[in-house]
Each structure stands twice: as C-alpha cells, then as structure tokens.
Amino acid sequence: MTEPIKLLLADDQALVRGALAALLSLEPDLTVVAEVGRGDEVVPEARRTRPDVALLDVEMPGLDGIAATARLRAALPACRVLVVTTFGRPGYLRRAMEAGANGFVVKDTPARQLADAVRRVHAGLRVVDPTLAAETLATGPSPLTDRETEVLRTARGGGTVADLAATLHLSEGTVRNHLSAAIGKTGARNRADAVRVAEENGWLLGD
Amino acid sequence: MTEPIKLLLADDQALVRGALAALLSLEPDLTVVAEVGRGDEVVPEARRTRPDVALLDVEMPGLDGIAATARLRAALPACRVLVVTTFGRPGYLRRAMEAGANGFVVKDTPARQLADAVRRVHAGLRVVDPTLAAETLATGPSPLTDRETEVLRTARGGGTVADLAATLHLSEGTVRNHLSAAIGKTGARNRADAVRVAEENGWLLGD
DNA sequence: TTCCGACCGTGACATTTGTCAGGCCGGCCC
DNA sequence: GGGCCGGCCTGACAAATGTCACGGTCGGAA
Structure with a gap:
C-alpha cells in the first residue's frame, strides 16, 4: 500500500476539529498531521508539516478561510485545498474557487462522503456540491463596486x-x-439589510 | 464492566454530527444510539432509543435546542441533557439551565474534555464552563419587557x-x-444593533 | 479627437427613525 | 380609599437616513 494522505485541519471550534480528526483517522489511507484554530496559522503549520490536503473552514479568526486558501496555494502549490464550511452560500463557493480551492463541501453533507471528497481532491479532481454550483451560477458575481463594498464593510x-x-x-x-447604491443593488430596504444580504452572498469577504 | 452510557446526538450539520459520533465512539464506555438533525425529532427519537444522555446543539431547524431541552426533560426525566453550542453567549447558558439542562459546553473546548463532560452529566453532576458562568451572572436576565421582546423579534x-x-x-x-426603550436597555444606537445585542444575549430565544 | 459609459464625490431634499412628555390602566402597599 | 409604580399606548418633535440630480475624472470605442 502507498503512503497515507497527510491532512491539515483548520477550524476555530476545537471540538469540531477534534471530531473531524477522529472521523478521518478511521480511514486507513488518511492521517491527520496538523490541526490549527486560526486562519493565519495555516501557512506556517503547512510549511512545517507538508500536508497533501488542507481542510479549511471559512469562518475563522485571524484570517478567513478564503484568504487562507489563496496564501496557502501561493506558498505551497503542491498542497490541495478543500474548503469545508457551515454555510452553503453561493458567493462563498465562487470566492473559494477564485482563491484556488480544489473542493468545496458544506458541513451538512453526510459524514462518510467527506473521506471520498478528500481522496478525490488529492487525486487532482474538483469536488463541488452540484446544487450549490447551480445556485452560484444563478447568483452571479458581486454587483458592488469597490467603494461600495468598502463602505458596506465599514458599515x-x-x-x-x-x-x-x-x-x-x-x-x-x-x-x-x-450606501444608497448598495441598498438598491442588493434589493434591500435598509442599510442593515444591505449588509446582511451582501454578507450572505460573500460579497464582503477577502481583504 | 457496567453497561456503556447510551447517547443521543442532535446537530443540524451532518458532518459535525458524524464526527462527534466518531469521536465519542472511541471511548469504550460510551455508545451512540441515535442521531438527529432537527430539534423536533429529539423527543420522538429519544422515546424510541431511550438514551442516558442527550447532546443538543442550540442552533437547529424545527425547534431550537433550548426548547428541545425543556420538552425532553418533561418527556423523559431520566435522560440527562448536555447542551453543546457554537456560541458562548451568556444568555444561552441561562436559558439552557432554566430549561433543565444538566450541562453546557462550548464547541471551542478541547475535544477530549467532551467525554468527561458526558460522564459527569451522566453521574448527576452539573457541567458548566466557569468563565461563561461568571459572565452569565454579570450579564443578568433579560431587561426587556414582553412587548419589547415581541417587537424586537418582529423587527x-x-x-x-x-x-x-x-x-x-x-x-x-x-x-x-x-424600539426606543429596547435600544436604551441594550445600550445600542440603532434598531439593528439592538436586535444584534438581544440575539447575542439569548433574549430573543424561545417561543 | 470626440463621444460615451462607469465610477467617484457632493449637496439639497423628502422620508424614516429615535426621543420625549404625557395619558391610561391594573396591581400593590400604606 | 389614596398614593405609587410599572407597563402599555400615543402623538409631536428633532435627528438620522435614503434619494436624487448634478459635476468631475478616467479609459475605451467610434
């Protein structure tokens, strides 16, 4: 048998992180070599442990999973990235793919599919929830201009x-x-609504 | 050796649910007998499988974990409840305890402590994060009157x-x-802020 | 070159929102 | 009973928010 696939886990909730490690360690061809709880620890830890695949959560302190994906892909191109997130928001998928992710899985998928997703990503394939992919194409990219996103982000x-x-x-x-323009483009009625809509679509992620 | 402790897991994210099951199954004295993904499935499933301890998430579709706790305690008093939540919000702890929970654990705690918490709860002890408990006492109960919470909830x-x-x-x-009164009591400046603060403190949970 | 479109910036204006003082009712204590 | 307190309800007023029309700049297309 070949070498097992080495994994790095990044999730801010220690319990979930440990549980995922337990789940994945049940598979004989997978081994967890690193766990981190912050986005900005991903690259340093990956440099040290050289994982084959990194499982990144989107919501993390320090650096969100999208930005972490981009930096990890830049620093260690050989390491594949599988984004594992709580929210199946269309914009998240788009941003993750633009950042160079090799796969995108929602935490609501059956547990046994996760190991398969890891193997496929490791084999060079792309893994994406088909429903979410369709939704993403329908939603389209952010209609907000730079200034508008900046203002919304501050708001x-x-x-x-x-x-x-x-x-x-x-x-x-x-x-x-x-703000008015953003409200119009998001179809909201309030500034607060606009912020909520933009956040749900992932239009406020990144830098 | 005595019979293993029978567990019911309730969490809306299938991946997390499965991962927790894997983690807890590593302990020889624990066994997972049921898994559900909705709050309103907790009591029926518990009636069927008769678990010793139920691990409930707060955020769930159908019925939130607090309400599920109350109904489960009423339906099967012998079954202990350990609430496992993402957010360490003081009000959540208060509401959970009022609803009859035997323990309250944040998902950010180290994984290995979870099994201990389960055992303690099963033994009749109460398990509470000390930091969170202090915070809860400091925050106090909801200062909002009935009408105010109703309006905020609608807003x-x-x-x-x-x-x-x-x-x-x-x-x-x-x-x-x-709304103005609620804004004043929450220390917010906006209606939106007031909603956010009230939600974070768990003052909008329940019916 | 000129034209055109997209984006940014600005002030005047109408609408919405938040604050305040006050009236009403029911419960409680003296 | 009388006084008092807390919650609920309401309208008038001031402050904030959102909309609009306009001018400026830059880059690409005609």
Missing part, C-alpha cells in the same frame, strides 16, 4: 454615517450615496 | 416601522417607543 460595525465618513475620509453625502 | 425580519405596526396591530408611535 458592518454599526456606526452612524458621520463615523463612516470620518474613518473613510469622505463626505457624509458620499457615504450616503454609496 | 428581526427587517421591515419598516409601518410593517411592524401592521403585523402587531399597534400604532407606529407605539412601535417606535418600544
């Missing part, structure tokens, strides 16, 4: 327009205008 | 004041006033 903190204007070095009118 | 959907007034059969002024 996430929940301050007044004056605050946003101050932190962004803009006039209040400008901020209002960008 | 969660994100409509205009007129909408809220229509669905609640109230004057717009009244709705504004309740």
Whole structure:
C-alpha cells in the first residue's frame, strides 16, 4: 500500500476539529498531521508539516478561510485545498474557487462522503456540491463596486454615517450615496439589510 | 464492566454530527444510539432509543435546542441533557439551565474534555464552563419587557416601522417607543444593533 | 479627437427613525 | 380609599437616513 494522505485541519471550534480528526483517522489511507484554530496559522503549520490536503473552514479568526486558501496555494502549490464550511452560500463557493480551492463541501453533507471528497481532491479532481454550483451560477458575481463594498464593510460595525465618513475620509453625502447604491443593488430596504444580504452572498469577504 | 452510557446526538450539520459520533465512539464506555438533525425529532427519537444522555446543539431547524431541552426533560426525566453550542453567549447558558439542562459546553473546548463532560452529566453532576458562568451572572436576565421582546423579534425580519405596526396591530408611535426603550436597555444606537445585542444575549430565544 | 459609459464625490431634499412628555390602566402597599 | 409604580399606548418633535440630480475624472470605442 502507498503512503497515507497527510491532512491539515483548520477550524476555530476545537471540538469540531477534534471530531473531524477522529472521523478521518478511521480511514486507513488518511492521517491527520496538523490541526490549527486560526486562519493565519495555516501557512506556517503547512510549511512545517507538508500536508497533501488542507481542510479549511471559512469562518475563522485571524484570517478567513478564503484568504487562507489563496496564501496557502501561493506558498505551497503542491498542497490541495478543500474548503469545508457551515454555510452553503453561493458567493462563498465562487470566492473559494477564485482563491484556488480544489473542493468545496458544506458541513451538512453526510459524514462518510467527506473521506471520498478528500481522496478525490488529492487525486487532482474538483469536488463541488452540484446544487450549490447551480445556485452560484444563478447568483452571479458581486454587483458592488469597490467603494461600495468598502463602505458596506465599514458599515458592518454599526456606526452612524458621520463615523463612516470620518474613518473613510469622505463626505457624509458620499457615504450616503454609496450606501444608497448598495441598498438598491442588493434589493434591500435598509442599510442593515444591505449588509446582511451582501454578507450572505460573500460579497464582503477577502481583504 | 457496567453497561456503556447510551447517547443521543442532535446537530443540524451532518458532518459535525458524524464526527462527534466518531469521536465519542472511541471511548469504550460510551455508545451512540441515535442521531438527529432537527430539534423536533429529539423527543420522538429519544422515546424510541431511550438514551442516558442527550447532546443538543442550540442552533437547529424545527425547534431550537433550548426548547428541545425543556420538552425532553418533561418527556423523559431520566435522560440527562448536555447542551453543546457554537456560541458562548451568556444568555444561552441561562436559558439552557432554566430549561433543565444538566450541562453546557462550548464547541471551542478541547475535544477530549467532551467525554468527561458526558460522564459527569451522566453521574448527576452539573457541567458548566466557569468563565461563561461568571459572565452569565454579570450579564443578568433579560431587561426587556414582553412587548419589547415581541417587537424586537418582529423587527428581526427587517421591515419598516409601518410593517411592524401592521403585523402587531399597534400604532407606529407605539412601535417606535418600544424600539426606543429596547435600544436604551441594550445600550445600542440603532434598531439593528439592538436586535444584534438581544440575539447575542439569548433574549430573543424561545417561543 | 470626440463621444460615451462607469465610477467617484457632493449637496439639497423628502422620508424614516429615535426621543420625549404625557395619558391610561391594573396591581400593590400604606 | 389614596398614593405609587410599572407597563402599555400615543402623538409631536428633532435627528438620522435614503434619494436624487448634478459635476468631475478616467479609459475605451467610434
């Protein structure tokens, strides 16, 4: 038999991380060589342990899974990336693929399929939930312009327009205008709604 | 050796559920007899399989983990409940304890402690994260009056004041006033902030 | 070159939202 | 009973938010 596939697990919830390790270790051809709980620990740990496949969660402190994917692919091109996330949001899949992920799995899939996904990714195939893929194509890329996403991202903190204007070095009118445009494009009625919609679609992820 | 402890797992994410099952099955004195993915399946499944301890997630479709805890304790008093949640929000702990839970564990705790928690709960002890317990006492119970929580809960959907007034059969002024009170009590600046704070503290859970 | 479109920035204006003072009702204590 | 307190309801007012029309800049197409 050949060497087992070496895995790196990244998830901020220690319990889930350990449980996944237990689950995957049941497979004789898989072995977990590293576990991290923060996005910014992925690349250093991968450099040290040289895994074949990295399983990354999207929601992580330090650095989100999408950004971690990009950096890991840049630093160690030989290491495949399988993104494992809680939320099956269309934009997440798109961003993950753009960042160089080799697979995308929702945490709601049956447990036994995970090992298969790992093997396929390791073999060079792409693994994507078909339903989610269709949804992604239907949703399309972010309609928001750079400034608009920036303003929305800042508005996430929940301050007044004056605050946003101050932190962004803009006039209040400008901020209002960008927000209005974002509200229109997201089909929301509130600034809060717009933030929610944009977040659910993954339009606020990244840098 | 005595009979192993029989467990029921409830979590909406199939992958996590399976992984937890794998993790706990490694312990010789534990055995998983049932798995469900919805809150409203907990009691029927427990009636069928008669577990000794039930591990319930808070975030679940159908019925949240708090409500499921209450119904399970009422239906099968012999079955202990250990609530396992993603978010260490003080209000969650309070509500879980009020609902009759025997233990409360955050998913961020080390994996190996989970089996211990199960054993302690089974032995009749209470298991609570000390940090979280202190935080809970500091936060205190919900300061919101009935009407205020109702209005906030409705406002969660994100409509205009007129909408809220229509669905609640109230004057717009009244709705504004309740919202204002809620904003004041939560220390927020926006209606959206108030909703967020109240949700994080678990003041909007339940019926 | 000119034209055109997309994006950014800005101020005036209408709408929505949040605050306040006050009236009403039921329970509780003196 | 009378006084008091807390919750609920309401309308008037001030502050914030969202919309609109406009001007400026840059880059590509005609």
